[in-house]
Amino acid sequence: MHDLSETIVAVSTPPGRGGISVIRTSGPSAPAIVSACLKGNPTLGRKPRRATLADFEDQLGRPIDRVLVTFFPAPASYTGQEVIEVSCHGSVPVTAAIIRELTRRGMRLATPGEFTLRAFLNGKLDLSQAEAVRDLVNSQTEYQAQLARQQLDGALSRIVEPLRNELVRIISHLETALEFVEDDVSPEDRQSLHRALEGVESRLGELESGFRFGRLLQEGAQVTIIGRPNAGKSSIFNALVREERAIVTEVPGTTRDALREVIDLGGIPAHLVDTAGIRASQDRLEKAGIDKSYEYLKRSDAVCFVVDGSEAFGEDDWRIWYAVRELPFVLAVNKSDLPRRAEIPAEVRESGAEIVAVSALQGTNMETLLERLARVVARDRPGEQDGVIVSSLRQQGCLSQAKTHLGKGRKAYREGLSEEFVLYDLRKALDAIGQVTGATDVEDILDAIFSTFCVGK
Ligand SMILES: Nc1nc2c(ncn2[C@@H]2O[C@H](COP(=O)(O)OP(=O)(O)OP(=O)(O)O)[C@@H](O)[C@H]2O)c(=O)[nH]1
Ligand SMILES: [Mg+2]
Structure with missing residues (x-):
């Protein structure tokens, strides 16, 4: 499990020379540690989300750089934790000295994507949005950036969530039938459930078929x-x-x-x-x-x-x-x-x-x-109606699995097998759909996703 009690730090801007560099920190001790490094130890909580000019000093009180400090108190921050951004001059030795000072006082260097991972763990983003952050940072064309922004805005989640809810509805319907045997599902009900399953399956298929284009767009x-x-x-x-x-x-x-x-x-x-x-x-x-x-x-x-x-x-x-x-x-x-x-x-x-x-x-x-x-x-570009393009192999894998399980469950249902069999497949399908946004248990896939991020994001 990821330890949210540690305070992490990273340079969020590209390495090298530049007008400014931004050093980002997140965690419960961020305000105390940063304040301890600033001349006069100002109370940072007084001006949330406003930049404050300050002198950043080393442990002997020697100035390292004049910086702008911005405090984003929890929970209204990117990660949902106490976040402080320090903007300094974009120089490698300056950023290195500041990082050294912050880690000496107890912060830990962030791993790739760790800020976004914390945002996910604190419910600020779902998984597909977290992946969109990475895609936006990696985008090479304006179109890629635009699609990533839409996904960050929750476009994929908005399509997938209703499908998930629909499946939950169907599953609970069947579960009731299983529990109260005398409440046998009527033929009309059977038909409409079957149709509902078909609907979910074909929507999943549409999403999945946009993937060839999504992959092109990505790679x-x-x-x-x-x-x-x-x-x-x-x-x-x-x-x-x-x-x-x-x-x-x-x-x-x-x-x-x-x-x-x-x-x-x-x-x-x-x-x-x-x-x-x-x-x-x-x-x-x-x-x-x-x-x-x-x-x-x-x-x-x-x-x-x-x-x-x-x-x-x-x-x-x-x-x-x-x-x-x-x-x-x-x-x-x-x-x-x-x-x-x-x-x-x-x-x-x-x-x-x-x-x-x-x-x-x-x-x-x-x-x-x-x-x-x-x-x-772009011949396989999916219709613009929902403007959602599945571009990650992981998402495509989840959708394809969901579709396979759903197909099996639907077939079992049509053939009149016992609800238990049908439910077994449908629950698997539900699980797979849930993994697109991280609505189900995802601990094991987190590392796989966030390790593909850059440090500082
Ligand atoms: N008039 C005219 N000449 C052209 C045009 N395009 C290319 N050329 C000429 O055709 C010759 C071959 O051009 P390249 O671009 O080297 O042709 P290539 O297909 O790459 O040739 P290889 O590398 O040998 O396979 C050169 O002398 C070019 O200047 C054109 O649109 N009009
Ligand atoms: Mg040639």
Whole structure:
């Protein structure tokens, strides 16, 4: 069990130089210890939630830094405990000296996520909200941040809680039937209970199916640029990453090693990969590069298939087409500034693929290409109706377990098995749903979650 009586401390801002650093402390002795370090030992309780200017001193009374101290009394604080934030100058030796002084007087260094863990233990946040704090801190795109904020606001909890309540209602109904045998469930009741179970199950399924997209959002997508030599892959890559990152020459077979850069693709962090042009080659080095291109292709969430619009759609293009046609891809017909020679074959045109004419050289239509790629990557984006996207593997695991147990219970119920059997599965389902928000016993999963936080949060 976590010991809430210890007072913890950590630097909450990133390490290194900066205008200011914030040192956060939480626990019953926070006010006394911090006050003891300040010149004149001011009573901090007098001005809650207001910044007070003070001199932070070491044990011999020598000044370490002039700081701003803010006291958040329990229970109206982030952790629900006495919290004090000390803002000092953002210097490594200054923060180190302050931390040393506070730990010398009895505070303990916080472990990753320990402040948020305390907030959870004090009922300030539920588990899905605690995970949202971590996701917000880790977010790389504005869209990720926006979704994390919604989850922090309780969006997922608001969807999951009614499902849980519904299941509790069904379970207690069946329990009553079990206890009072003469109160047998009427056929109408049976039907409506069965329907209610189906409803919960399908809602769980919807939430779970948004997970593929949620995972992409969290971990990023891989988008591979593929095409024959000289089609202009590296030129397109450079235009999309807005940097002369890859070497571009008129020599076919320029790119050998695959290059990767991260871009923001409609809010999803995407690893864009430039690859070696694919053609039949005898060159050992070039062949190794081509093998790599195929490797990347296999692992792609979306593909940008580049053809040279100023040349005929040839044998190499066909070869690549057979490799990508089953994958989600966008066809970029490059060099639109030159006279068009490539007749895109009917088979390709009619495959339903998105086709965009671009000129990497002149930067024509690059925004459209970006937008089409974003659309392909986000094809599984769940409807916006509830705006909730399950993005953590843990949450998805809970939902999927709940759904499995629920399915079993429903089947047993439909087959007319005794309530005891049905209840066994339903209680398991309830337990699994509860773990999304931490409404059930969760002690064992806490460490797993909070260890993925950064220190100071
Ligand atoms: N006119 C014109 N030339 C282009 C365009 N895009 C690329 N090129 C030229 O085409 C040649 C090949 O471009 P790259 O970007 O190196 O082509 P690649 O597909 O990466 O080629 P490999 O790495 O050899 O597979 C270079 O001379 C580019 O300047 C375009 O939109 N219009
Ligand atoms: Mg290249």
